[in-house]
Amino acid sequence: MSGNGRMESIIVTRDLRKEYVMGTETVHALAGVDIEILRNEYVSIMGPSGSGKSTLMNMIGCLDSPTSGEYVLNGQAVQDLSDDNLARIRNREIGFVFQTFNLLPRATALHNVELPLIYAGVSSRDRQRKAAQALEIVQLADRMDHKPNELSGGQRQRVAIARALVNDPSILLADEPTGNLDSSTSEEIMDVFDTLHENGQTIIMVTHEYDIAARSQRVITLVDGKVEAQMSVDYYLARGLKQPTAAPVAADPPTSPETTPAPAPAGEPAPAPEPETASAPEAAPEPTAPREVAPSPTPEIAPSVPPPTAAPVDPAPPEATPPAPGTPRPISNPWAPPTTPPMDGGR
Ligand SMILES: Nc1ncnc2c1ncn2[C@@H]1O[C@H](COP(=O)(O)OP(=O)(O)O)[C@@H](O)[C@H]1O
Ligand SMILES: [Mg+2]
Secondary structure, eight states: OOSTTOOOEEEEEEEEEEEEEETTEEEEEEEEEEEEEETTOEEEEEOOTTSSHHHHHHHHTTSSOOSEEEEEETTEEGGGSOHHHHHHHHHHHEEEEETTOOOOTTSOHHHHHHHHHHHTTOOHHHHHHHHHHHHHHTTOGGGTTOOGGGSOHHHHHHHHHHHHHTTOOSEEEEESTTTTSOHHHHHHHHHHHHHHHHTTOEEEEEOSOHHHHTTSSEEEEEETTEEEEEEEHHHHHHHHTTSOTTOOOOSSOOOOTTSOSOOOOTTOOSOOOOHHHHSSTTOOOOTTSOOOOSOOOOTTTOOOOOOSSSSOSOOOOSSOOOOOTTOOOOOSOTTOOOSSOOTTSOO
16 A cells, blocks of 8 residues: 555545346446545556446546445545535546547547636636646647547547546546557556656556556456455456466356456346446547457466456447436536536636
8 A cells, every 4th residue: 555655545435336227127336335545546446347347437436426325535425415516526526537538529639638627617728728738747748739530549548638637636537548549559558647646646447457457556356346356456466377378258157256357247237338438528439549459468467367258348339328217327528517607617
């Protein structure tokens, strides 16, 4: 555990649950999650497809509210907040990075990064200055006027990171940030995260890949909506080394509790509408981005994780199937303003 000497919790959840009612069936997407994350920690969340990783990220990011349980963010009990206050917290405390970048396709990099500041009511001059600074942090100062289709996949993701950082959030949440990137571009993005973490940023990242998780400090594994294990990344990798390199992507049930990322549990209900893909403004399709399906070969670090199911990493299209009637929808635009504007016009 690190935390620059300070052991201050930034996130605490207690018995966090999220249920989706799908016809006659209830999906327990989160089935009682207790986690604690310290300020300046860098945590990976791993687990098979459908294990609740994105649902947990959406709860942590206040994009959606739990069915029950407690969530304390920065000392504040989130479950007690009104929707407007939640929207403000989301805008000021949380930075999101998604697998599909979710940039506005017709807007320049600078304008994309300005977006959360527009919603926060920041003046145009300050917005441009802050957005330019954020783009400098991700080393894209020379690409500010480029639109997403004039940028590489890695550059697009760096724009998305700049957008996530522009409000100086307490927490950076990244849901499979390298899922659409090839391995060298993934490294480039992980280097950005390393630098942010060194500069004090708290980061929570969902990933399927050992060598990506290896860049964090701690790994939380989810299975069936519950925390299966929490361990330091060193311990996690040591455990991972016990796995056979070419583990079969079996339809068999998970073999032993020793092997961590098991294939998706059998008896999983209908395919997951992916919250992260449903939750962004004008998700830009990324037809040219190469997809790294096979994890990169770094056996000296850890064997590859078998793809959790036959499907590649969460390939749901941006327009996900709508949830069942009566199911509260996740927030569709994390940067959207509260329904009533803040009195002070933002910070
Ligand atoms: N909006 C939704 N409506 C109904 N079921 C959902 C919804 N979002 C997620 N689920 C279900 O919740 C479970 C966890 O999903 P998710 O958090 O997306 O998993 P992961 O990100 O680990 O792949 C899955 O069984 C999925 O089908
Ligand atoms: Mg997911």
